[in-house]
Amino acid sequence: MNKQSRYWSVVPAAGVGSRMAAAVPKQYLTLHGKTVFEHTLSRLCGHPQMSGVVVAISVGDEHWPQLDLSDFDNIHVAEGGAERCHSVLNGLQLLSGFAAANDWVLVHDAARPCIHHNDITMMIDALKDHPVGGLLGLPVADTMKRTSGENDVLETINRDNLWRALTPQMFRLGELTQALQTALDDGFLVTDDASAIEHAGLRPRMIVGRGDNIKITRPEDLSLAEMYLAQQEKN
Ligand code: CTP
Ligand code: MG
Numbered sequence: 001m002n003k004q005s006r007y008w009s010v011v012p013a014a015g016v017g018s019r020m021a022a023a024v025p026k027q028y029l030t031l032h033g034k035t036v037f038e039h040t041l042s043r044l045c046g047h048p049q050m051s052g053v054v055v056a057i058s059v060g061d062e063h064w065p066q067l068d069l070s071d072f073d074n075i076h077v078a079e080g081g082a083e084r085c086h087s088v089l090n091g092l093q094l095l096s097g098f099a100a101a102n103d104w105v106l107v108h109d110a111a112r113p114c115i116h117h118n119d120i121t122m123m124i125d126a127l128k129d130h131p132v133g134g135l136l137g138l139p140v141a142d143t144m145k146r147t148s149g150e151n152d153v154l155e156t157i158n159r160d161n162l163w164r165a166l167t168p169q170m171f172r173l174g175e176l177t178q179a180l181q182t183a184l185d186d187g188f189l190v191t192d193d194a195s196a197i198e199h200a201g202l203r204p205r206m207i208v209g210r211g212d213n214i215k216i217t218r219p220e221d222l223s224l225a226e227m228y229l230a231q232q233e234k235n
Contacts, residue, residue, distance in 0.1 A: 006051040006103045007124060009044045009168070010091035013037060013110035014058040014080020019217050026216050027110040028063040032229040036216055038067060039113030039229065044106075045072040047120050051103075054095045055110070056080045056087035085180055085190045092177045101174030104133070107193045108168040111216045114228045115168070119210050123170055132202045133171035135194045136209030137163040166209050169193040175200075 017026035027037040034042075044053050052074035057064045059079055069075060078094040080087045088107055095105065106123070108115060119136060127134050144157040169192060171179075179196040190196045194204040212228040214221060 009053045009106045011055045012087040014087045036113045054091040056091045106168035106170045134205030135169035136166040137206045
């Protein structure tokens with residue numbers, strides 16, 4: 001009889017935040033009383049089903065040691081990599097030192113501090129018996145256009161069944177590690193974890209997530225995230 005699978009989180013946090021263009025990487029900006037990163041970690045570490053969290057941090061990151069992590073148990077630190085996928089892979093490899101290949105991993109961007117416990121619970125419930133795993137997403141709301149490199153509109157894309165991919169993205173530790181490694185070896189550009197799984201010929205399940213799970217990317221996202229965090233605290 002197999003031991004019951006556990007749930008872990010890997011949090012890539014080694015980006016520089018070039019689109020935010022702030023003095024520090026965006027995960028270290030302060031929002032609603034604490035850094036973006038601390039909000040994210042408190043939601044993941046505070047989830048009752050989460051066994052532990054692995055963060056991927058840039059070598060030489062001076063901000064990480066300044067965070068107050070005393071409230072959080074079971075955080076492990078891996079090295080960040082050149083791209084998000086390398087950071088995630090480093091995190092998965094560290095995790096495989098103490099987790100089982102069959103355990104579930106929820107990969108979640110450090111830059112998504114508004115992730116709600118209900119979304120994590122709902123995702124785990126929806127996927128725990130799924131053969132592949134899946135991701136949170138939102139159906140696109142706007143009309144979608146494809147342009148030339150010079151921004152001339154070439155076509156309008158039918159938005160039926162078109163989604164924005166969010167995180168967490170939840171897959172089996174062994175399978176995701178293998179899929180990311182293969183995608184990198186094949187020179188296949190992966191901007192999220194699901195695309196590596198797709199590259200392996202598998203079909204991740206899309207799960208409708210909450211609209212407030214935004215990724216902080218540009219300066220205007222900060223006030224929006226601040227508002228969502230304040231709103232979530234009230235409910
Ligand atoms: N990330 C990472 N390692 C990298 C690049 C990104 O761990 N080499 C992380 C970021 O820290 C972030 C998540 O992946 O939590 C999503 O990436 P993104 O929003 O693109 O963040 P940045 O790369 O920091 O921002 P930008 O693309 O504007 O530079
Ligand atoms: Mg980036």
